[in-house]
Amino acid sequence: xxxxxxxxxxxxxxxxxxxxxxxxxxxxxxxxxxxxxxxxxxxxxxxxxxxxxxxxxxxxxxxxxxxxxxxxxxxxxxxxxxxxxxxxxxxxxxxxxxxxxxxxxxxxxxxxxxxxxxxxxxxxxxxxxxxxxxxxxxxxxxxxxxxxxxxxxxxxxxxxxxxxxxxxxxxxxxxxxxxxxxxxxxxxxxxxxxxxxxxxxxxxxxxxxxxxxxxxxxxxxxxxxxxxxxxxxxxxxxxxxxxxxxxxxxxxxxxxxxxxxxxxxxxxxxxxxxxxxxxxxxxxxxxxxxxxxxxxxxxxxxxxxxxxxxxxxxxxxxxxxxxxxxxxxxxxxxxxxxxxxxxxxxxxxxx
Ligand SMILES: O=C(O)CCC(=O)C(=O)O
Ligand SMILES: [Fe+2]
Numbered sequence: 001x002x003x004x005x006x007x008x009x010x011x012x013x014x015x016x017x018x019x020x021x022x023x024x025x026x027x028x029x030x031x032x033x034x035x036x037x038x039x040x041x042x043x044x045x046x047x048x049x050x051x052x053x054x055x056x057x058x059x060x061x062x063x064x065x066x067x068x069x070x071x072x073x074x075x076x077x078x079x080x081x082x083x084x085x086x087x088x089x090x091x092x093x094x095x096x097x098x099x100x101x102x103x104x105x106x107x108x109x110x111x112x113x114x115x116x117x118x119x120x121x122x123x124x125x126x127x128x129x130x131x132x133x134x135x136x137x138x139x140x141x142x143x144x145x146x147x148x149x150x151x152x153x154x155x156x157x158x159x160x161x162x163x164x165x166x167x168x169x170x171x172x173x174x175x176x177x178x179x180x181x182x183x184x185x186x187x188x189x190x191x192x193x194x195x196x197x198x199x200x201x202x203x204x205x206x207x208x209x210x211x212x213x214x215x216x217x218x219x220x221x222x223x224x225x226x227x228x229x230x231x232x233x234x235x236x237x238x239x240x241x242x243x244x245x246x247x248x249x250x251x252x253x254x255x256x257x258x259x260x261x262x263x264x265x266x267x268x269x270x271x272x273x274x275x276x277x278x279x280x281x282x283x284x285x286x287x288x289x290x291x292x293x294x295x296x297x298x299x300x301x302x303x304x305x306x307x308x309x310x311x312x313x314x315x316x317x318x319x320x321x322x323x324x325x326x327x328x329x330x331x332x333x334x335x336x337x338x339x340x341x342x343x344x345x346x347x348x349x350x351x
Contacts, residue, residue, distance in 0.1 A: 008070060018239060018251045038235050038243055040288075042203035044314070046172045048080050048255040049205065063174050063334050065166040076170055083231030083289035086277055090163040091212065093280045099154050100214045102350050103145070103183060106130070107138050114346050116146040133203065143295065145183040147321075149308075150340040152350040155181070159308045160332035164210065164282060167336065168310055171208050177336040179207070180320060182307040183214075187222025188293035191258040192265075196228075196287040197238065197245040201315030204244060207287030214304035215277045221301035223277040224283070225266045226291035233290070236260045261290045310335075 014343055040049075047058055055073045070087050079085040106113055112131045117130040120142025127146055130138060137143060149155040159178060168176050180199060196204045217223050235243045239251030265272075274294060275283055285291060287309075296303075318325050319338035329338045 014251070021071075038237050038283050040243075041200050041203070044203045045205050048076060048171055053080060058170055061174060062166060062169045066162065068163060068166060070163075072166060072170060075167060079171060079284060079286065083286040084226055084228065085284050086275075087163070087167065087282045087284070088277075089280050090282055091158060091161055091280050095154065095158055096212070096214055096279050097304070099152070099158060102152055102154060103148070103185075106145075106148075106350060107135065110135060110138055113151070113349075114343060115151050117143060118146060119143040120210055139185065141186040141299065142189075143185065144188070147181055147340060147343075148183050148306075149178060149181045149337065150343050151346050151348060153348050154350075155306070156330070156332050156337050158212070159210065159306070160337065165333045165335055167169040167284065168208060168210075172206055172310070173312045173314070174334075175336070176334075176339065177311055177316050178314055179309040179311040181309070181317055182263045184307070185302050187296050187303045189222055189295050190293045191226075191254070192261045192290050192292045193254065193258060194261065194288050194290055195238075195309065197243060197257070199287070200244055201311040201320075202317075203312070203315040205287065206312040209285050209287065209308050210306075210308045210310070211275065211283040211285065212278055212306040212308065213281065214306055215302065217276050217303060217305075218298075218301050219274070219276060220297035222296040222302035223303065224291060224296045224305075225272055225294050226275070226285065227261075227270040227272055227290055229268075230261070230265055230270055230290035231271075231286040231288040233261075233264050233268060233287070233288075252326040258292075265290060302338035311312060 047053060055076060059073075069090055075085050075087065106115065110133065113131055114129040116127045117133050117138065118125065118127050119133050119137040120140065122128065122133060122137050130145065159181065165176070179201065195201055195209060196207050199207055201207065211224055236252070236257050237243065237244050238257070241250045245254065245257070277283060313336060319340050322338070322341045326338050329336050331337070
């Protein structure tokens, strides 16, 4: 009873906040008061997103690299136009397997690890050290390991692999950093969303993500899906918090955001695509590409994957769990990988 009243009051408060916002919105419009632009700041946009992008110019700025198993210019052109790109056969599959062996070992011996995890319907969906998550939950649908790379050199080497680093450096800036990483055993089954409202650095446009399959993707395992070209659609206004989402202050919910994205993609005539790539391949997606995880048709099918979000040193001057700059952070293949101050005792512990 008490909780029902609490919920009604909470809802009423939220509705009032929304009405006040709309009132303010329309009166600002009436009196021609300028609100902040509902888009990324043009002054800090990555070069690849600028109207005047030219590969020749960009190529002079990026760090010299060895021969790549793909044509960088073509892949960047595709990424710029469609908001995603697949690089085929660019990662050593034996390393991918070795990392999954580590994950199995860590799951089996989870009581020794403070690595963060999030498990479905466990601890109110709060991030929790995996030592406190029962093994059945760790192995179940809806679980993810968070920032596993903090504890594994193998993982750090894979997510900054020399075949990936030049693409990353060209897509944002040469000063790249790892922002956050997630390991999934099953599809996330997440609704359609864009990442920048959640995965936010000081510069929201400085965001690119990699989807690394740890096994060949089966179509019944809930593949990743996305809408090509959706990275350029008009951005959603969360109300009060603009294009970014803040749990406490935003007036519109993630569900409303998701509905907006579906409707806008339909209006723009964009078509959903499903990602069926193989171990050794990588998909990169733009921080504003609309994507999600398909439902799992066959619960016996795993969909092991490693998702990495990258930003730049300007966007993220230190580990996202830290508030002080780190002196001489680690460099892996020219990419900065900060250390997590909360897990200093478990840095690179998995061998
Ligand atoms: O892999 C998935 O199912 C979705 C992951 C995702 O959207 C994310 O980590 O941003
Ligand atoms: Fe996402």
